[in-house]
Amino acid sequence: MDIQWYPGHMAKAKRQIRENLKLIDVVIELVDARIPISSSNPEVDDLINGKKKIVVLNKSDLADPEINKLWEKHYKKANQPYVFVDAISGKGLKELIATVKTTMKPVLDRDKAKGRLNRQIRCLILGIPNVGKSTLINSISGRASTKTGNKPGVTKANQWIKVSNEIQLLDTPGILWPKFDDETIGLKLAWIGSIKDTIYDREEAALKLLEFLRSAYPNVIYDRYKVEFDENTTALELMESIARKRNYVIRGGEIDYSRTAEMLMDEIKKTTLGKVSFEWPEVD
Structure with a gap:
């Protein structure tokens, strides 16, 4: 299956992400729980350059529960923070917020010791199209209209969304496309409806x-x-x-x-x- 992708879009997204990372504490990588590998970009880890990362497996309610357990063991063995969520129903969002706080605790404790109190955790969500990025942002913030206005950043398009007094999300128009190392990745994306049926x-x-x-x-x-x-x-x-x-x-x-x-x-x-x-x- 010869599925054509959009390298120009990906290059633009990577530039935006690199600039936005200057403002970020934690990267939330959103993937589809049915295809955690194929819905992830293999360049993410190099792109975020050592930033703390949490893998969020969205649409976990649509995946095989027994396979979810295997992924849970996989991420635990790799010492990779992860959370299974269903962004539509809100299931798992409390666990996600708790994981963000746990991941950042050593940094916050260090800042507190230096006298820097009440510092907010700044997060960025990365994900390919149709994995549920907008739904997750709207669900975790409580409503779609919680944008807190522009703050000093890279572009005026950047909007900070308040999750709580402790956490903010940076909403950016940037997108991240997967890299097709083989045709099976595109095939799986087609099965879950992440790519248009006109291109395969x-x-x-x-x-x-x-x-x-x-x-x-x-x-x-x-x-x-x-x-x-x-x-x-x-x-x-x-x-x-x-x-x-x-x-x-x-x-x-x-x-x-x-x-x-x-x-x-x-x-x-x-x-x-x-x-x-x-x-x-x-x-x-």
């Missing part, structure tokens, strides 16, 4: 989706589509069985592959198929 082959993406589900979540396919298959059933045969079950056929009894693919991609994006994770960490 939907039928091929649907076939790859069925290959993955057949291997990792065979019960999901059977429960939803009530079709029989085994490990020797190809993705194309599986798609054809689903199409016939749904009566997605055209004149002459031929399979309507386009309509079937559209349905499959739509159902996985809307989580009609249930809680599914598309990648998980290596485990011992």
Whole structure:
């Protein structure tokens, strides 16, 4: 799958982020809990240049709970602060605020010893499009209109949002795009709806989706589509069985592959198929 990306946008975002980091104490890297690797930019750590970082796995309610547990073990082993959240419902936001405070405690204690009291923690949220950055900011601040006005910064577009008397978020129009090291990253982003369906082959993406589900979540396919298959059933045969079950056929009894693919991609994006994770960490 040849998915075209936007390196010009990424270069602009990186420049903005580097400038904004001068004002920041903690970076919150927002990823999609279903694809924590593919929804993260591999250049983030170099970009933030040693700043404290918290990984926030959004949409964790849509991911496989058992795979979430594996990611939890992974981040603990790596000594990487992390929080699972659902920005829409607000689940996990209290834990996020507590993690920000815990992460900054050594710095705040040091400042307090020097007589610098009541210093606010300044945070920046980084995330690729459609991982829920705006929703998280609005949820964690309590309402969408909590911008506290401009402060001395890089550009007039920078807005500080008050989370509490102790924490502020810097809201910036900058975005950070992932780097496609291989086509599977773009494929997973397509499955969760993070890229437009006009820039990839939907039928091929649907076939790859069925290959993955057949291997990792065979019960999901059977429960939803009530079709029989085994490990020797190809993705194309599986798609054809689903199409016939749904009566997605055209004149002459031929399979309507386009309509079937559209349905499959739509159902996985809307989580009609249930809680599914598309990648998980290596485990011992």
